[in-house]
Amino acid sequence: MISKTGWSIEKGRNGLPVWRLNRILSIIHKHAINLVDANRETPLVWSIMHMHTTMQLAKLIALQRNIDPELAGLVCVFHDIYTLYTGFHKDHGLLAEKHIVEIIAEYNENTRDELSPVTAEEQMCIIAAVKVHSDKQSMEENVYAELLKDVDSLDSYLAGFTPGRKSGRIPRINTLFKSLNLDCRVE
Numbered sequence: 001m002i003s004k005t006g007w008s009i010e011k012g013r014n015g016l017p018v019w020r021l022n023r024i025l026s027i028i029h030k031h032a033i034n035l036v037d038a039n040r041e042t043p044l045v046w047s048i049m050h051m052h053t054t055m056q057l058a059k060l061i062a063l064q065r066n067i068d069p070e071l072a073g074l075v076c077v078f079h080d081i082y083t084l085y086t087g088f089h090k091d092h093g094l095l096a097e098k099h100i101v102e103i104i105a106e107y108n109e110n111t112r113d114e115l116s117p118v119t120a121e122e123q124m125c126i127i128a129a130v131k132v133h134s135d136k137q138s139m140e141e142n143v144y145a146e147l148l149k150d151v152d153s154l155d156s157y158l159a160g161f162t163p164g165r166k167s168g169r170i171p172r173i174n175t176l177f178k179s180l181n182l183d184c185r186v187e
Contacts, residue, residue, distance in 0.1 A: 015058060016136055018070045020115050022170050025055075025077060031103075032084060040087025047084040050155060057151045064179065067143055071122060075129045078103075078150060096130045107134045136168030150176050157186065 011078035028051075037044045054076040055184045062072035081099045082092040100123070106116040118126075128143035132138070136149050153169035154176050161187065 016069055018059070018073060020107070020118060021070050021073045021077065022110070023054070023115060024103060024118075027037065027103055027106055027111060028077065028084070030083070035085070035087075037087075041089050042083050042087055042088070044084075044175050047080060050080060050159070051084060054079065054148075054155045057155055058147060060174070061151060065143065066145065067147070071125065072144060072147050074122070075117070075126050075148050078126050079130050079133050079152065081130075081146055088110055093131050093134050094182070099126050100127055100130065104165055114184075136172060138168075 032044070032048065035044055035177040040050060046136075053071045056099040058076040059069040061144050078096060078100050080096075081103070082096040083089050085099055089135050090132065102124075104118045104123050104187075125144055128142055129140075132140055132142075132145050133148045133152055136153055140146050149168075150172045153163065153172040156169065157163055163173065170186050177184055177186075
């Protein structure tokens with residue numbers, strides 16, 4: 001697992017160091033441009049929008065939790081990759097590994113140029129988080145899996161979806177609101 005304390009913002013930088021994340025996003029968008037909305041359970045526009053909004057929320061929450069915002073963003077970019085590419089939701093976290101491995105390989109082998117590779121350890125962390133993200137009721141040791149579950153819950157709520165009582169999303173949303181010092185609560 002990636003160290004929780006091994007990351008910090010470098011002084012003098014004018015932005016987060018998320019260049020690998022941005023390059024991987026360009027790979028995903030290159031593939032997504034050929035997708036069509038027909039016969040999808042989940043609309044393509046929602047999949048793309050959700051990928052970006054969870055990624056941005058994840059970077060913010062990662063800063064708050066003092067964990068790597070780029071890795072948090074990568075976890076979120078990949079969390080619904082199966083749904084983005086296929087349009088189907090069933091077991092999407094469990095079925096995402098093939099796409100994650102292919103995209104990371106394309107980045108590492110063909111498009112990273114001077115950027116650092118996504119390491120095997122980072123790839124394993126991403127895959128582990130994505131596989132368990134749908135189970136919002138359980139707690140994980142992987143801090144990136146927990147962040148993903150929290151951010152996925154919050155983003156769905158912010159997009160207007162009503163969290164089901166048994167989904168495990170409501171406690172996660174309320175905990176996030178409290179940690180952000182927001183005086184609101186989902187009942």
